[in-house]
Amino acid sequence: MLAQIIQNLPQVLIDGLTLGVVYAVVAIGYTMVYGILELINFAHGDVFMTGAFIGATVLFLMLGMGFLAAMPALIVFLIVIVVAGIATGLLGVGIERVAYRPLRRKNAPKLIALITSIGISFVLEDAVRFIAELKTGNYIVTAPSMFNHKFTLDIHHIMPFFDNATFQSSFLLVLAVTIVMLVSLDLFVNKTKWGMAMRAVAQDRDTASLMTINVNRVISVTFFIGSALGGATGVLFMIQYGTIDPYIGFILGIKAFTAAVLGGIGNIRGAMFGGIMLGLLEMFAAANLSLITHGAMGAEYKDVFAFIILILVLIFKPEGLFGKAVVEKV
Amino acid sequence: MNLKKIIPLVAVVVLLLGVISGCASKSGGSKGKQVIEIGSQSPLSGGSATLGDAIRLGAELAIDDQKAAFAKKGFEIKLKDMDDQGDPKKGVANAQILAADKNVLALVGHLNSGVAIPSSEVYEKNNLAMVSPATTATVVTDRGLKSVNRICARDDFQGPAGANFAVKTLKAKKIFIIQDKTAYGSGLAEQFRDQAKKLGADIVGYEGITVGEKDFSGVLSQAVTKKPDLIYFGGVYAEGGLIIKQARQKGLNMPIMGGDGLDSSSTVQIAGDAVKGVYLTSVAGDVSKTEKGQAFAKKYKEKFGKNVESYSAYGYDSAGVILKGIMNAINANDGKKPTREQVEKAIRGIKNYDGVTTKVSFNDKGDNTYAKVYIYKFDQAKYPPAQEAEISQ
Numbered sequence: 001m002l003a004q005i006i007q008n009l010p011q012v013l014i015d016g017l018t019l020g021v022v023y024a025v026v027a028i029g030y031t032m033v034y035g036i037l038e039l040i041n042f043a044h045g046d047v048f049m050t051g052a053f054i055g056a057t058v059l060f061l062m063l064g065m066g067f068l069a070a071m072p073a074l075i076v077f078l079i080v081i082v083v084a085g086i087a088t089g090l091l092g093v094g095i096e097r098v099a100y101r102p103l104r105r106k107n108a109p110k111l112i113a114l115i116t117s118i119g120i121s122f123v124l125e126d127a128v129r130f131i132a133e134l135k136t137g138n139y140i141v142t143a144p145s146m147f148n149h150k151f152t153l154d155i156h157h158i159m160p161f162f163d164n165a166t167f168q169s170s171f172l173l174v175l176a177v178t179i180v181m182l183v184s185l186d187l188f189v190n191k192t193k194w195g196m197a198m199r200a201v202a203q204d205r206d207t208a209s210l211m212t213i214n215v216n217r218v219i220s221v222t223f224f225i226g227s228a229l230g231g232a233t234g235v236l237f238m239i240q241y242g243t244i245d246p247y248i249g250f251i252l253g254i255k256a257f258t259a260a261v262l263g264g265i266g267n268i269r270g271a272m273f274g275g276i277m278l279g280l281l282e283m284f285a286a287a288n289l290s291l292i293t294h295g296a297m298g299a300e301y302k303d304v305f306a307f308i309i310l311i312l313v314l315i316f317k318p319e320g321l322f323g324k325a326v327v328e329k330v
Numbered sequence: 331m332n333l334k335k336i337i338p339l340v341a342v343v344v345l346l347l348g349v350i351s352g353c354a355s356k357s358g359g360s361k362g363k364q365v366i367e368i369g370s371q372s373p374l375s376g377g378s379a380t381l382g383d384a385i386r387l388g389a390e391l392a393i394d395d396q397k398a399a400f401a402k403k404g405f406e407i408k409l410k411d412m413d414d415q416g417d418p419k420k421g422v423a424n425a426q427i428l429a430a431d432k433n434v435l436a437l438v439g440h441l442n443s444g445v446a447i448p449s450s451e452v453y454e455k456n457n458l459a460m461v462s463p464a465t466t467a468t469v470v471t472d473r474g475l476k477s478v479n480r481i482c483a484r485d486d487f488q489g490p491a492g493a494n495f496a497v498k499t500l501k502a503k504k505i506f507i508i509q510d511k512t513a514y515g516s517g518l519a520e521q522f523r524d525q526a527k528k529l530g531a532d533i534v535g536y537e538g539i540t541v542g543e544k545d546f547s548g549v550l551s552q553a554v555t556k557k558p559d560l561i562y563f564g565g566v567y568a569e570g571g572l573i574i575k576q577a578r579q580k581g582l583n584m585p586i587m588g589g590d591g592l593d594s595s596s597t598v599q600i601a602g603d604a605v606k607g608v609y610l611t612s613v614a615g616d617v618s619k620t621e622k623g624q625a626f627a628k629k630y631k632e633k634f635g636k637n638v639e640s641y642s643a644y645g646y647d648s649a650g651v652i653l654k655g656i657m658n659a660i661n662a663n664d665g666k667k668p669t670r671e672q673v674e675k676a677i678r679g680i681k682n683y684d685g686v687t688t689k690v691s692f693n694d695k696g697d698n699t700y701a702k703v704y705i706y707k708f709d710q711a712k713y714p715p716a717q718e719a720e721i722s723q
Contacts, residue, residue, distance in 0.1 A: 008555050011580075015547035129375075138379045140568055142599050150579065163555065166581050241544040243572055243600050245377070251542060286548020290537065299549045300511060300538030 003161070005288050010155050010165035012287045013280065018171050018240060020279020021178040025233040026256035027263070027271035028185065029226035035202040035266035036222050037104075039113045043095060043120035044230055045253015046128075047088050049246060051231025052238045053128050055084040056143050063144055073146050077239070081177070085232040092227025093220050095120055101216070121249070129246040140245045143238050147173055174236045181229055182272050188225070189268060198222055202266070255282075262310055264323020273322065281306045363406040364667050368393060368652055369428040369437030369458075370409055370645075371449070373416040377568045380596050381641050382441050385463050386411050387634050388645025389438040391626075394633075396653050403660055405667070407653070410434060414445050421445035425452035434458065435656055435673045438648040441641070443467030444513045446478075453477045457670040459677045461651050463644035466590065466613055467517055471695045477674055479696035481648055481688060482613035483703050485514075488589060489521025491703040491721045492562070492611040496522075496587055497529040499719070500609070502560035506535040506553045508546075508573060510565030518589045519564030526562075534558050539569060546573050550580050559584050566591035571600025578604035585609055593640040593706070595713035605708045609718070612704050614640035615687040616717045626686045640714070647685035654683055 147170040189195040263270025285305035372382035414421040440446035462480040509519035617623030655677030659668035683690040689700040706715035
């Protein structure tokens with residue numbers, strides 16, 4: 001049994017990492033908004049989905065105009081991801097303006113904003129579904145396949161107790177782009193003036209506003225960055241899995257939120273770590289659960305496994321792996 | 331009462347009377363011909379809209395074809411199409427609407443067994459005959475309802491037929507089974523598994539996935555370690571297409587087999603080139619094989635501008651059976667509009683109806699005794715796949 005699990009490990013790590021980095025970037029969107037507003041923005045999963053659809057639209061437009069044949073795939077990809085990122089960033093700012101800011105101005109309870117975000121999530125899902133199925137009546141969209149060169153990692157040769165692992169070039173792309181996104185976000189938050197303003201607002205909104213920080217603008221910027229990252233990840237998801245539908249945001253959003261909680265909500269590095277860990281756990285469970293339980297529990301219980309780990313972590317460390325225990329603000 | 335209050339009151343009363351009489355004259359308007367409506371229920375939106383729409387269009391074509399024959403008898407036939415969204419709740423709600431409309435005498439209905447089962451309880455109460463083009467779960471007819479009929483084969487025939495083909499023709503010894511945990515997917519997978527075991531094949535894995543997810547690499551990594559020589563998938567194309575694609579990416583190049591849930595052009599669209607070497611069992615025959623079928627495909631294309639899907643001809647034949655039943659009932663009723671009970675009996679009584687894809691004779695449960703299972707293979711990334719074998723009961 002153990003031998004089989006180890007044999008499979010390289011492949012599981014690669015697949016888990018792909019899923020994990022996607023969770024990680026989406027989790028950042030949750031955690032950033034929570035850090036600043038103490039609002040769980042449930043619409044974020046659907047911003048991610050909208051990003052995937054905007055990316056697909058741009059890709060189809062470019063395909064229609066013959067750009068795809070004329071340009072290297074990497075440049076096409078960069079254009080798509082940048083367009084989708086900016087568009088979803090603006091979408092996020094718009095959502096904040098229309099839905100959350102009026103509530104905040106009226107000092108509405110936080111629960112109201114939370115329910116509003118669930119409403120926004122439904123609006124986004126159905127709006128995208130409506131547009132996607134206008135033409136064909138079928139809302140499952142399949143993107144043209146890109147970056148499907150296959151690699152085989154020949155680990156078996158070096159370490160005979162491992163099996164070979166295979167992956168596609170899209171995996172490298174997803175990994176590279178998310179790492180770039182994560183590192184630059186970390187630098188932005190910790191090294192720039194805007195990042196400092198963001199941290200200040202997160203710490204204490206009222207005091208920050210006394211220190212000449214334009215709180216509303218900082219919140220807008222936060223929504224822009226979180227949503228843009230989410231939308232860009234949607235494009236990565238589309239490239240990696242090829243097929244998207246308007247409901248991908250729901251399950252993935254819930255899992256990314258879980259990842260954010262696992263890492264300690266409000267903590268950006270925690271969200272990154274939580275996402276990657278959740279992806280790895282899930283993939284490990286899907287590949288090995290029936291081996292471990294001798295067929296009593298199949299791969300369908302992978303989420304149960306991942307969430308049991310989450311519960312265990314939260315029992316012993318309720319603030320999450322990287323979270324700091326909250327001291328009551330005075 | 332002062333006059334100021336009376337004037338608006340009179341105005342409102344007059345307006346209401348006007349509205350009521352307006353409605354009355356509308357319903358009395360088409361007195362020349364009696365209207366008979368044929369209901370249709372299939373998913374027109376959502377993940378299986380491709381298949382659901384094909385059923386509706388097939389039924390529409392059948393009704394168009396027979397309009398003249400019914401007009402001669404003094405009846406106007408119409409299609410009343412509804413979208414069940416592949417959702418049992420929606421299906422039952424629509425069933426109530428159809429049952430409440432007295433002009434609806436029968437319906438072509440349901441792609442999904444899970445939707446057909448609760449909805450048919452409503453039909454049974456209202457004596458509304460249902461002819462299903464595509465529901466394959468055994469429970470659909472095994473409850474012995476008078477109103478429920480189907481023209482396609484059953485899962486306890488489709489699953490084992492697939493297993494026979496996999497073990498005997500493809501010589502599969504080690505089989506890895508994936509199912510999607512729905513009534514349809516797990517039912518089919520179990521039927522397949524039991525028959526394959528009986529034939530001496532080794533089931534090296536039996537795993538479930540969640541509908542709506544996109545990443546199945548975990549399950550497939552497990553398949554890689556088990557080194558099966560056939561993978562069987564019980565489920566629908568949205569997940570099936572991705573499983574095929576991701577399996578090929580992982581270097582699983584053995585044949586992959588599935589049920590009629592994969593029998594759609596969307597499987598090819600999602601899986602792309604990876605679809606080569608995929609086998610599927612379907613209860614739907616290939617219409618391009620017969621002359622009648624080719625003529626049907628051409629007419630369908632002309633009218634709707636779409637290529638025929640697997641279930642288009644079954645939608646057409648279901649509606650054909652219904653119309654034939656209604657016609658028989660009209661004749662038996664001296665040319666007057668028959669009741670639902672009469673239509674229900676007439677439809678169940680149909681023998682040797684010669685449709686576009688299949689002959690139809692209902693047995694006492696409402697199953698079609700001529701139903702066949704067909705086995706297809708994708709040789710290239712193109713729909714429809716090539717027919718490999720045809721298995722009768």
